[in-house]
Amino acid sequence: MPLMPVLLDLLSRASHRLGLETIDRFPAGHPYARTRWDRRYFDIASDLKPEAIERTMCEAIANTPSVFAHIQNPTPAMQRTLLGVIDTSLRRSCGAPTNLVALLVEAYASPHTREARPGLRAAIEASAGQDMRERVHATLAYLGAMPAAFDVIEARD
Structure with a gap:
């Protein structure tokens, strides 16, 4: 066996373990292994x-x-982060963040994207066949009808 491939393999493994490489996905076998x-x-x-x-x-x-546009099959936590940004934008009356909602709609084009909130996939899929502007407005209407996750204040006894 030639020595060079063995050395390159060892160097690659050491570099990976030391965190010197960047990755573009979760490890194999992880629940979100399809996220890229x-x-x-x-x-x-x-x-x-x-x-x-x-x-x-x-x-x-x-x-x-x-940067959400550069993620395939975002995890529910990633989606909730984007939903939080959308919610904040709506609350500040900065105008509807249609570009961000469009990113969310596009993420749900993949059947492998896990749902961040119950009913979100169904709401997005209900507008299938419409142009993106209509889909965004339908999704915004759905999100507006949902109680915001950030409005909950837990009382302590």
């Missing part, structure tokens, strides 16, 4: 645990919501 992202927009070290990966991705979405 573009490495150009997300610098995720290969040594991060899945929870830290998801947290880092959510922070990126919260800071720059448009």
Whole structure:
């Protein structure tokens, strides 16, 4: 067996374990293994645990919501982060964040995208066949009819 391929394989494994590489998906066997992202927009070290990966991705979405466009099959937490940005934008009366809602609608084109809120997929699929503007407005109407997840204040005895 030639020595060079063996050395390259060992170097690759060491680099991966030390977090010197960036990754573009969760590890195989993870519940969200179908989730992928573009490495150009997300610098995720290969040594991060899945929870830290998801947290880092959510922070990126919260800071720059448009990066959501570069994620395939976003996790429910990633979607909830985007929904939070949409909700904040609506509350501040900054106008409807139609571009962000369009990103959410596009994410649900994949049957592998897990639902972030019960009924969200059905609401988005109900507008299938319409142009994107109509789909966005239908989704906004659905989201507006839902109680906001951020309005809940827990009382302590």
